[in-house]
Amino acid sequence: MxxxxxxxxxxxxxxxxxxxxxxxxxxxxxxxxxxxxxxxxxxxxxxxxxxxxxxxxxxxxxxxxxxxxxxxxxxxxxxxxxxxxxxxxxxxxxFGKVVLYYDKERLILAFDSSLLHTAPLMSLVHKWAVSSINECRFVVNAEDRGLIKQELTRSGFPVIDQAGYIAGEDLPVQLRTTTRSGVSFRLRSYQQEALARWKHQTELLCGSGVAVLPCGAGKTVVGIAALASLRKAALILTSSSTSVQQWKQELLDKTTLTEQDIGVYCGRSKQVRPITIATYNILTHRSSKTADFAHMQLFTEREWGIIIYDEVHLLPAPVFRMTADIQATRRLGLTATLIREDGCAEDVYSLIGPKLYDMNWKNAEQQQVIAEVHCTEIRVPLDKAVQMKYEKAGAREKLRIASENAEKLTVVRQLLEKHADKQTLVIGQYLSQLSEAAQLLQAPLLTGEVSHEKRQKIFDQFKSGPIRVLVLSKIANLAVDLPDASVAIQLSGSFGSRQEEAQRIGRLLRPKQGTNEAWFYTLVTDQTKETEFAMKRQLFMLEQGYQYERVELKEKV
Structure with a gap:
């Protein structure tokens, strides 16, 4: 060639x-x-x-x-x-031609004269303007700061926000040089770079932003370092009660904060303290579709110096709306993938901030920051009797039939035999399929219905060794910390979600003892719609430099 x-x-x-x-x-x-x-x-x-x-x-x-x-x-x-x-x-x-800033306690929206005759921009400017200073500078309402940025960005005019931030409550907190568990601790070079880029933005009053790091590379540490560098009260929002506890443990282990400094706001606990950790679920909880969100006042409960949005790719729409109202508070978004398949990527940019740091997964692997993951797609045939049912089904039903292909469970057994000495996660979308897998494998099944206490007990047994196989529902997409898991078998997934694929592979990325290797298998029913969705799911990982080996199942794996 x-x-x-x-x-x-x-x-x-x-x-x-x-x-x-x-x-x-x-x-x-x-x-x-x-x-x-x-x-x-x-x-x-x-x-x-x-x-x-x-x-x-x-x-x-x-x-x-x-x-x-x-x-x-x-x-x-x-x-x-x-x-x-x-x-x-x-x-x-x-870029850089539209700016928000304060002048004599007035919020000013200004733009470069080269945009003066751009009709879409001028229409939006006049919509938000309270009064004009000249043809390129307008006074706008301070409470509209977020909505103005959101709407202008969606219309193709990114706003540089130089309006600054409230100071927030003082909080004497420092990073430790030795963790409470007795291990020497300092930021890794890439964590320092991510932090430096965020601090540079806030010092220039240009806005907050998002840091993108692979699962297992220490995103939480970047957030902790950010709040420790500010030494201000912080609200931390994350995806699950498990993640809330992980944040709390990391804060206690790596900073001078005490138990009394940290509040947990999820489930039955409603503690508001200088550092408060809450879930997105509790913030978006309401008694009915027409009722108010009962816990959104948490955003204004204290004078936060920073709000950290963990797993920012999961940020729900009501939290976006509240975030638009609190643009005077510094913000840091953390994620392993900035993919949003709901069309809200522009809202992350305008309301949380631009992407400031992005670490390639393969680069992290080469630095041995994360484990080396081998990805394999196994094409599983559909039984001829089921094939007839598949052919007669509608599009959505076809996907479910393919996803729940019973032949996949035979492959799971073979893979468990192949990796008998490895701790393994079996992950899927459909509870009936997962229940069957758990029964066949005699393994615990963890879903969103399992209480946090029971879930944590099973996780602890998985980490310590008595349990070697876990069957997980979509909770595997969230911040589940199982550092010893080195094999994941995906039975089924949410259509073509690249985000979900990345999160599930992320469960394997914690560095491993010995060869530092892990294995991800995705089981796909051959010659069905599931193959199309599998290709879409893999796109993010392909973009990061990963390759999927494809195995056409004709004999034992």
């Missing part, structure tokens, strides 16, 4: 083809990860898409227009089409 041409082909519609067989593909993929989103894979060709948001996030992380355009021109087989270049320049030209 002739590789004199570049590794990519940029098209006029702002899609980019990456030839994965090209010698420079790895370097090109890392560049594209920072600027684009992977849409599709067909053989050795990966299809990426440039968007205004992906470009603005890239600029927020330090990329610049000249270097990006030059790289595309040099590495594209057909150069950079004029139409694509014009659109990229137009999007990037808007």
């Amino acid at each position: 002739n590789y004199s041409a570049g590794a990519i082909t940029v098209q006029s519609d702002l899609t980019i083809l990456l030839n994965h067989a090209h010698p420079d593909a790895a370097v090109a993929r890392e560049k594209l990860n920072a600027w684009t989103e992977l849409l599709h894979k067909a053989g050795t060709i990966h299809l990426y898409k440039l968007s205004a948001l992906s470009l603005w996030n890239a600029v927020s992380m330090g990329e610049n227009e000249r270097d990006m355009l030059e790289w595309m021109k040099q590495n594209s087989t057909n150069g950079l089409p004029l139409k694509a270049e014009a659109m990229i320049r137009a999007w990037l030209n808007r």
Whole structure:
């Protein structure tokens, strides 16, 4: 094959083809990860898409227009089409041109004169303006700060927020150099870099932001370091009661905080203290669809110096709405993947902040920060009797029939025999399927219906060794800390969710003793709709440099 041409082909519609067989593909993929989103894979060709948001996030992380355009021109087989270049320049030209700031206690919305005759912008400016100072500067209501940013960003005009923050309550807290468990502790270099980028943003009054690190790489530590650097009261929002306890344990272990400093706000506990940790679920709880959210007052319960949004990719819509009202509080989002399949990625950007740091998973693996994960897709045949039922079913029912293929449980048994000395997670979507798997394997089944206390007891037994196999529902998508798990078998999933695939693989990423290896198996019914969804699910991991070995099941695994 002739590789004199570049590794990519940029098209006029702002899609980019990456030839994965090209010698420079790895370097090109890392560049594209920072600027684009992977849409599709067909053989050795990966299809990426440039968007205004992906470009603005890239600029927020330090990329610049000249270097990006030059790289595309040099590495594209057909150069950079004029139409694509014009659109990229137009999007990037808007970055930094709209600003919010305070002047004499008035919140000012200002924009560059080059945008003066841009009809969509002017329409929104006049919608929010209270009064005008001149043709490019307008007074707006302070309470509309978040909504203005949200609406302008959605319309293609990212706002640089220089309006600053309230100080927040003082809290004397420091990081320890030796943890309470007696282990020497300091931030890793990448954690220091993520923290430095966030602090640089807040010191410049330019806004808060999001740090993206692989599962197991210490996102929690970055959050703890952020609140310790501010030495202010903090509200920490996370995905589950298990995660709440993990945050509390890490805070006690790695900082000078005491039990009395930390409040837990979930389940039956409603403690509000200088550091308060709550779940998204409790914040969005209400007695009926028309009732008020009973616990949203937590956002204003104290004068928080920072709000940390753990697993920010899971942030529910009501919390977005409340976040829009508290833009004067510093914010830090933490996640392993910024993918949102609900169309709210722009809201994360405008209300939490831009992406400031993004650590590639394969780079983390090479540094031995996380385990090396081997990904395998096993194609399982559908029994002929079930095949007839599948053919007659509707689209949604077809997926369920394929997902619950009973032949998958035979493969699970074979994989458990293959990895008999490894601690294994069996994960799925459908409770009937999981119940059958738990009964067959004589393993505990953990779902959202299992109490936190019982769940924690089983997790502890899994960590200490008596239990070697766990069957998990969608709770496996959340922050379940099972560092010794080195095998995960996915029976079924939520349609084509890239986010879910990444979170489930994330359960295996904690560094392992010995060879530091782990294995992820996804079982897919061959020649069914499940294969299409499997390809979509794998896109994020492919983007990070992972490859799925495909096994067509004809004999024992």
